[in-house]
Amino acid sequence: MSVASSVLVPYASYLRVYEPLTAFPEPERTHWARYARRPRTPGAQEELRRSLADLLPTPPVPVPVHESAEAFVAHLDGVVVICPWRTRLRAWLAVEELVAEGYPGLVLDAMLPPVVRSQVASDYERWLPRNPDARPWIRTAVWHVPLRWFALFGDEDRHYEPGEPREPGAPRGAAPVLRYRTTMAQARRRLARALRALRESIDEGPMTEGLVEVGRWLEEFHPRALVELDFGGLVHAVTEEWLAEDRSAAQMAEGIAALRAGDGEAASEAYGRLAERWRAVRDLRFAN
Secondary structure, three states, X not given: OOOHHHOOOOOEEEEEEEEXXXXXXXXXXXXXXXXXXXOOOOOHHHHHHHHHHHHOOOOOOOOOOOOOOOEEEEEEOOEEEEEEOOHHHHHHHHHHHHHHOOOOHHHHHHHOOHHHHHHHHHHHHHHHHHOOOOOOOEEEEEOOOOHHHXXXXXXHHEEEEOOOOOOOOOOOOOOOEEEEEEEHHHHHHHHHHXXXXXXXXXXXXXXXHHHHHHHHHHOOOOOOOEEEEEOHXXXXXXOHHHHHHOOHHHHHHHHHXXXXXXXXXXXXXXXXXXXXXXHHHHHHHHOO
16 A cells, blocks of 8 residues: 555545436446445545545646546435546546636646646547536535535534544544535525525625536436535544534524525624634644
């Protein structure tokens, strides 16, 4: 095992969609049906470790040569649902986002040399016309959870598992888990209610635009899909007390309910508390 694959990769959260097998065409459907019967499937940390290992060579390999045949597997009302990794597509999109961030040339060149960026762009341009309907099943955010994601969930969707305690010097135990899961139908209903409340109360802004964009993405998937928000590696950036106390989806729902009731002051207060909570997490990027 390489050094890169032996460490935890922290600080990323995920919004995932799991679709039933009927949503996939053949022969992919058969592949996923067999895949779901495996006794064990890899998790998010393993996917990230593999990606990091590709960044170690010189020059780095930011986009895999071949698309991943791995997926996350879950069950919704007894039905197997699948969330393909699509690591190659997501890597292309991540490189595009990195370039669009506007980093200084010297910094960007140090991360991804120009020849590597040029090759990545050329490969994507050749691939895209043959796959015009391609879209990722997974969205990733670093050092935070985008607040708009919480609008898809209710507090009843929350699932928290504390980490395993360990003695000093003992092997690392299981990390805590914090995630939300809901049906696609419920996620779309909540998003529609949030958008209606925002548009009736305030002018168009970043939150409205973000919800519209997430809504368009959700429309790409099967109506009987599962939607999951996973705090992922963020559980390593904050304390277990912080995780146990977190009720971000409930706070978002409180703000939306206040907007619908015409109480702008209460809505602003609820959203302000939520934004400040997550601002403190994002500020950890600059800690040493």
